[in-house]
Amino acid sequence: xxxxxxxxxxxxxxxxxxxxxxxxxxxxxxxxxxxxxxxxxxxxxxxxxxxxxxxxxxxxxxxxxxxxxxxxxxxxxxxxxxxxxxxxxxxxxxxxxxxxxxxxxxxxxxxxxxxxxxxxxxxxxxxxxxxxxxxxxxxxxxxxxxxxxxxxxxxxxxxxxxxxxxxxxxxxxxxxxxxxxxxxxxxxxxxxxxxxxxxxxxxxxxxxxxxxxxxxxxxxxxxxxxxxxxxxxxxxxxxxxxxxxxxxxxxxxxxxxxxxxxxxxxxxxxxxxxxxxxxxxxxxxxxxxxxxxxxxxxxxxxxxxxx
Numbered sequence: 001x002x003x004x005x006x007x008x009x010x011x012x013x014x015x016x017x018x019x020x021x022x023x024x025x026x027x028x029x030x031x032x033x034x035x036x037x038x039x040x041x042x043x044x045x046x047x048x049x050x051x052x053x054x055x056x057x058x059x060x061x062x063x064x065x066x067x068x069x070x071x072x073x074x075x076x077x078x079x080x081x082x083x084x085x086x087x088x089x090x091x092x093x094x095x096x097x098x099x100x101x102x103x104x105x106x107x108x109x110x111x112x113x114x115x116x117x118x119x120x121x122x123x124x125x126x127x128x129x130x131x132x133x134x135x136x137x138x139x140x141x142x143x144x145x146x147x148x149x150x151x152x153x154x155x156x157x158x159x160x161x162x163x164x165x166x167x168x169x170x171x172x173x174x175x176x177x178x179x180x181x182x183x184x185x186x187x188x189x190x191x192x193x194x195x196x197x198x199x200x201x202x203x204x205x206x207x208x209x210x211x212x213x214x215x216x217x218x219x220x221x222x223x224x225x226x227x228x229x230x231x232x233x234x235x236x237x238x239x240x241x242x243x244x245x246x247x248x249x250x251x252x253x254x255x256x257x258x259x260x261x262x263x264x265x266x267x268x269x270x271x272x273x274x275x276x277x278x279x280x281x282x283x284x285x286x287x288x289x290x291x292x293x294x295x296x297x298x299x300x301x302x303x304x305x306x307x
Contacts, residue, residue, distance in 0.1 A: 001058070002103050003034035004080030004167075008064075008072035009090040010041040010190070014050065016091040016223045021051060024088070029099040031056055034086075037079050039064050041072035068189035070177070070197050077170040085170050087163045089139070092119075094162060095219040102164045105215055109148075113210025114165040114202045116158030117218025118143050125226035130279040134234055137241070139222055141214060148213025150206050152254045154245055158212055160198030162220045165205065172204045182251050182298075182307045186244045193237045196244040203252065231279060238283055239290040246294030251307055257299050265292035 005024060009017060024036060035058035040047040042065055053059035064075040077085065084106065088094065095101075098117075106112060119141040127135055136142075139161045149156050177183050177200075187197030202212045227233055249255040268288035273281050301307040 001033055001035055001082040002029070003084045003086050003099055003164075004037060004076075004082040005034055005086045005088060005099075006037045006039060006073070006076035006080065007088045007090055008039045008041055008069055008076060009043065009047060010067065010069075010072070011043050011045075012047075012090040013225065016225075017047075017051065019093050019223065020088060020090055021053075023093040023096075025055060026096045027094070027099050028097050029103070031058070034058070034099060035081060036060070037062060037076050039072045039076045039079075041069070041075075042067045068184075069187040070184050070189075073187075073197070073201075074174050074177070077167075077174055080167060080170065083167050085165050085167055087160055087165070089161045089222075091223040091225075092161045093122075093221040093223065098162065098218055098220065101215075101217045105217060106164065106166075109211075109213070111150075111211050112148065112213055113169045113205030113208060114158050114163055115148075115213045115215055115218070116141070116161065116163045117214060117220060118216045119159055119161055119220050119222050121224045122221050123224045123226075123229065125229060127229035128231070131229055131231060131234060133280070134238075134283055135224075135229065137234065137237060138224060138228055143214050143216050146213060146215045148211050150209075150211040152203055152206055152249075152252070154199050154249075156212060156214075157199045157202035158214055160201070161222055162218060163198065163201065164218075165201065166210070169201070169205045169208060169210065172208055173201050176204060176207075180251070180307075182247065182301055186248055193240040194244045195237065195241040196248045199245065200248055203248075231282075235282055235286045239286040239293075242287045242290030243294035243297070246291045247298050250295065250298045257295055257302070262292060262295050265289075265295065
């Protein structure tokens, strides 16, 4: 087998997950060359009773009772048997050649440890005009040319939606998180909008000396429910995502929890409503507020020995 394809799902929208599964069923890579693992992460109704995987000879549903995307991903990584792992969200539809293209890319670029591709949105409801500049925060990536490097830069990291990584990167992620409760808390959990797990996984690729990148040959659709393009949702996502990203950068030692850094966050938080207008000002304010909160929370955990 070339790939272990993993979907982690907690109470998914049935029609979205079914489209995700149908996208996998339509892959041009022969079924015998990849396995399919659906991780049921504490769903109210068991996914095994609702979704048929009998079409795949190497398909199975596994249950992770501990709520949280990180716990579900670790469960999937431990189940994976193939040298390459593909993370698929329960609202992603991969192009039919996604797995084939992914294998070719990692053969062509053996220095890459984690990659993703071009992710286009399919909106259930069109976002308002002033919201559109910020929808990229919803795991949308409209690249037209390859982007890669081996630096610890969140803006360069491949998206978790459709991320392909080498098994050794997945195992390194498990190893590093075993003794870090803080890093275990940096991704989705129920309604919590923490969202830095993808970045942490990509950074594990850099830890092992591999590169990270995005390639437009890998194409996917992100199914976007109406609630995600509402202003209040986006502001909560920006604030919580900024908070967890700040904590990740600090716990990894990429940034330092200095007083100067805290002051910069505070100044941006206070001045953004005066220097900017409309929804842009609210987004900038939410981002700065989240970063400052992340820094303060990190300091508190560090002082208590929990970081």
